[in-house]
Amino acid sequence: MTHDTRIPGFHRLSPEQRRETVFGANPTVSDLFRTGGWDPSTSARWVEDVLGPMALPFSVAPNFVINGTPQWVPMVTEEPSVVAAAAHGAKLAAGRGGFFAQAGDAVATAQLQLQVTDPVTSWRLIEERSAELLALLAPLDPALIAHGGGPLQLECGGVFEDELIVHLHIATADAMGANVANTFAEALAPHLEGLTGGAVIGRILTNAFPRRLTRVRADFDVASLAHGDFSGALMADRILRLARWAERDPLRAVTHNKGILNGLLAVTAATANDTRAVAMAAAAHACGPDGLRSLSRWTRSGDGLTLSGELSLPLPLGTVGGLTVAHPLVRHVLEAIGLTSAARLCETTAACGLANHLAALRALAGEGIQAGHMALHRRKAGTDQ
Ligand code: MEV
DSSP: OOSOOOOTTGGGSOHHHHHHHHHOSOHHHHHHHHHTTOOTTTGGGSSSSOOOOOOOOEEEEEEEEETTEEEEEEEEOSSTTHHHHHHHHHHHHHTTTOEEEEEOOOEEEEEEEEEOSOHHHHHHHHHHTHHHHHHHHGGGOHHHHHTTOEEEEEEEEEEETTEEEEEEEEEOTTBOOHHHHHHHHHHHHHHHHHHHSOEEEEEEEOTTOTTOEEEEEEEEEGGGGOBTTBOHHHHHHHHHHHHHHHHHOHHHHHHHHHHHHHHHHHHHHHTTOOHHHHHHHHHHHHEETTEEOOSEEEEEOTTSOEEEEEEEEEOOOOSBSTHHHHSHHHHHHHHHTTOOSHHHHHHHHHHHHHHHHHHHHHHHHTTOSHHHHHHHHHHHHTOOO
């Protein structure tokens, strides 16, 4: 198995050669990719009314260096040029040390909607007893506690007429956290009712994940951004103008952010995580009072030599629970490429989002995205010569 993922000509290898580069000679991997990890005796039970599997291409993007360590990045996407864009963005970032990322604490938040005659007094009662209430929940998930997670805090999430919204924050360790948040919220509900005399209506996770931010930053050598007739300096200037456009115009911000989600969701899908949760968390984070805003920030150093990009967004991803461990292909790939902690997975996913974003902005600022994109579309259709 290779550790440095900067392999010249990786994109020209056959799928078999790529697998050998990433995993070494490994018959288990060959078998898993032949079946796509589908096991007729168990996979049909993953969801309901199954007819059979549907194959999508599973790729790994090379060139990523994240917090000083090389990383293969698994991606599943139907869109041509997204994997090439990630690899290209990562290569440009590697020239300046790669991506510097930090996954914040893994925290999920559940909300409980309590109908009660006096919401303010009810909140005081709950707050006074919060340590006791949290202690009741911990034994429900001993595995979570053993891995350093558990219920953290109760918070007032708002008062609406005769309703009190209670927030329950939970440390989720390596899990995405939806199941444990919903289990804890449902278990907490009767205790809140007993304490306040109210009735809990809704009790469910918020997919906004307001306490689960991942940050990533990368510097790019401005000279390396040169493209066709455009100098690196002109490209940096045009990228900054694109970034400013997205900051001012919600319609442009949607597409600008979509270039980030191209990377985020491809990694989310390849790791069998919940793509809808990641998409909604990102959208919620990007929402400002006047509509959608850019998820990224771009700046140029005073000497003009460095362009820096930053992303910060909630990433609800896990490496335990759900299909991430039940899917043999996903489990094997994650173990083999060292993506076994939720923190590293969040950092890698954010880095991929930023790599895709830079590559999209660079194409847009240069000759436009269609030249490269359409060549890849033709290759997909088998009509290129
Ligand atoms: C296409 O999948 C993504 C882009 O539209 C992103 C952008 O406009 O910044 C190229």
